[in-house]
Amino acid sequence: MTGKRNRIFVGILLIYAAGIAFLLYRVLADLDPRYRESAEESLVETSQLVATLVEQDVRDGAIDVTRLQPLFRDLYARRFDARIFSLTKQKVELRVSVTDRSGRVLFDSLGRAGGTDSSKWRDVRLALRGEYGARSTPDVEGDPATTVMYVAAPVRWHEQIVGAVSVGKPVQSFGQFVEAARRKTLYVGLFSVVAALLLAVIVSVWLVRPFGLISDYVRFVRAQRRISLPRLGRRALGVIGAAYDEMRDALAGRNYVADYVQTLTHEVKSPLSAIRGAAELLQEPGMPAEQRQKFLGNITRETERIQEMVDRMMELTALETRRALEHVAPVQLRPLLEETVAAAADAGAARQVRVLLDAPADIAIEGDAFLLRRAVSNLLDNAIDFSPAQGDVTVTLQRGTRGARIRVRDHGPGIPEYAVGKVFEKFYSLARPHSRKKSTGLGLPFVREIASLHHGRIELNNAEDGGVVATLSLPLS
CATH class of the missing domain: 3.30.450.20 (PAS domain)
Structure with missing residues (x-):
C-alpha cells in the first residue's frame, strides 16, 4: 500500500510541477514585453504633449x-x-x-x-x-x-x-519594476509548490483509500458480512471529486491573479502618466490661469477614472469568488425592469434618449433582485451611451420555453467586427460615439458573472437594421 501511495504522490507532484513551471515561464516571459508596451504608450502621450508645447x-x-x-x-x-x-x-x-x-x-x-x-x-x-x-x-x-x-x-x-x-x-x-515583479512571481511559485506538497500528500491518501476499502470488502465477505459495493464506489468517487475540485481551484486561481496583475498594470499606466504630465506642467512659472484650470481638470478626471476602475474591479472580484447566490428569492421581473428603466431615463435625458419598456406582468424567476437590477442597469448604461441623440433604447421581456429573456436594444453604430469577440474581456472598452471616451471595461464582465450565478447567459449581437441587442437569458422559477 505504501508503494502505491508513493507512486500516486510522485505522479501528482510531477503533474503539478510541470503545470506551475509552464505557468511561471509564460508569466515571467510576458512581464518585460508588457512593461515595455506600457512605457511606450506613456511615451506616445508625452511626445505629443511636448510637441504641442513646442x-x-x-x-x-x-x-x-x-x-x-x-x-x-x-x-x-x-x-x-x-x-x-x-x-x-x-x-x-x-x-x-x-x-x-x-x-x-x-x-x-x-x-x-x-x-x-x-x-x-x-x-x-x-x-x-x-x-x-x-x-x-x-x-x-x-x-x-x-x-x-x-x-x-x-x-x-x-x-x-x-x-x-x-x-x-x-x-x-522601469526594469526595476520588472525585476520586482519577477521576484514576487517566483515567491508565489515557490509557495505554491510547498502548498502542493501538502495537498499532494492529502490527495494521495484519499486516492489510495478506495484500495483500502476493497481490502475491507474482501475481509467482510470472508466474514460473511453484507456490504454494498456500489455505495463503496460512490464514496470513493466523491473523495476523488472533492480532491480534484481543490486542485483545479488552486491552479485556476494562480493564473487568474497573474492575468489580473498584467492587465491592471497596463490599464492604470495611462491615467497615471496623464496625471504625472499635468502635475509637472503645473509647476511651470507664469502659466495662464486658463491652462492651469485645464490641467487641474485633467488630474481630477484621471483620478476619478482610476477610482472607478478600482471600485468596479473590487465588485467584480467579490462576485467572481462566489460559488452560488447568497440571497435567492422569487423575483417579479416587470417591477424590477420598471424601476431600472425609470432610473436610466434620467441618464438619457441629457441627450434626449428615450428608454421604452415592453414587458408582461406574469414572469418571475428565482434569484437575487439586487444583482439582477445591477446587471440590467449596466446594459442600459451601455445602450444609452452608444445611442444617438434623440434616439430610442427599448427594453423587452419575453417568456421562452425554458426561461425568460430580457433584451436591451439601441440604435447606435453597432459593434465593430474587430471587437465582436472582445466585448466581454476585462478592461476592454469601445469609445462612446458622442464623447469619444471609454469606460472601465468591467461592466459587461460584471453582467456575465451575474448571469452565470443565475445559471443564465448574456449575449451581445449586432441588429440587422443597426444597433446592438443585448440578451440576458434567465431560467424561470
Whole structure:
C-alpha cells in the first residue's frame, strides 16, 4: 500500500510541477514585453504633449527652443521621494530632443547632441514624414542595460511639419519594476509548490483509500458480512471529486491573479502618466490661469477614472469568488425592469434618449433582485451611451420555453467586427460615439458573472437594421 501511495504522490507532484513551471515561464516571459508596451504608450502621450508645447513657440516656420533649456535644467535639478509600492524614485529620467525639418538637433535636454544630424534615427525620420516613429537604442553600444526607448512626434506649423520632438526613457528606469515583479512571481511559485506538497500528500491518501476499502470488502465477505459495493464506489468517487475540485481551484486561481496583475498594470499606466504630465506642467512659472484650470481638470478626471476602475474591479472580484447566490428569492421581473428603466431615463435625458419598456406582468424567476437590477442597469448604461441623440433604447421581456429573456436594444453604430469577440474581456472598452471616451471595461464582465450565478447567459449581437441587442437569458422559477 505504501508503494502505491508513493507512486500516486510522485505522479501528482510531477503533474503539478510541470503545470506551475509552464505557468511561471509564460508569466515571467510576458512581464518585460508588457512593461515595455506600457512605457511606450506613456511615451506616445508625452511626445505629443511636448510637441504641442513646442508648437506654441514656432514663428514663421522656425522653432524657438530658448525656454526649453532653463525648464529642463530646473527639472533635472529637482529631487523628490516618490514611493511606488516597494521602490523609490528620486529624480526625473525623461529625455527630450527637438530637431528642425532636416533632422538637425536644435535642443537636447542632456546637452549631448546639439547641432548633430539625427535624421538617421528611425523615430525622427518617420516623425518628419508624419508617421509614427519609435526605436530602442543603447547609450553604450553592445550594452543592453543602457537601452533607451524613444518615441517621436512631429512639430507642425500651418499643417506643415517643421520639426520633430523625440522623447526617451531609459529601460533601466522601469526594469526595476520588472525585476520586482519577477521576484514576487517566483515567491508565489515557490509557495505554491510547498502548498502542493501538502495537498499532494492529502490527495494521495484519499486516492489510495478506495484500495483500502476493497481490502475491507474482501475481509467482510470472508466474514460473511453484507456490504454494498456500489455505495463503496460512490464514496470513493466523491473523495476523488472533492480532491480534484481543490486542485483545479488552486491552479485556476494562480493564473487568474497573474492575468489580473498584467492587465491592471497596463490599464492604470495611462491615467497615471496623464496625471504625472499635468502635475509637472503645473509647476511651470507664469502659466495662464486658463491652462492651469485645464490641467487641474485633467488630474481630477484621471483620478476619478482610476477610482472607478478600482471600485468596479473590487465588485467584480467579490462576485467572481462566489460559488452560488447568497440571497435567492422569487423575483417579479416587470417591477424590477420598471424601476431600472425609470432610473436610466434620467441618464438619457441629457441627450434626449428615450428608454421604452415592453414587458408582461406574469414572469418571475428565482434569484437575487439586487444583482439582477445591477446587471440590467449596466446594459442600459451601455445602450444609452452608444445611442444617438434623440434616439430610442427599448427594453423587452419575453417568456421562452425554458426561461425568460430580457433584451436591451439601441440604435447606435453597432459593434465593430474587430471587437465582436472582445466585448466581454476585462478592461476592454469601445469609445462612446458622442464623447469619444471609454469606460472601465468591467461592466459587461460584471453582467456575465451575474448571469452565470443565475445559471443564465448574456449575449451581445449586432441588429440587422443597426444597433446592438443585448440578451440576458434567465431560467424561470
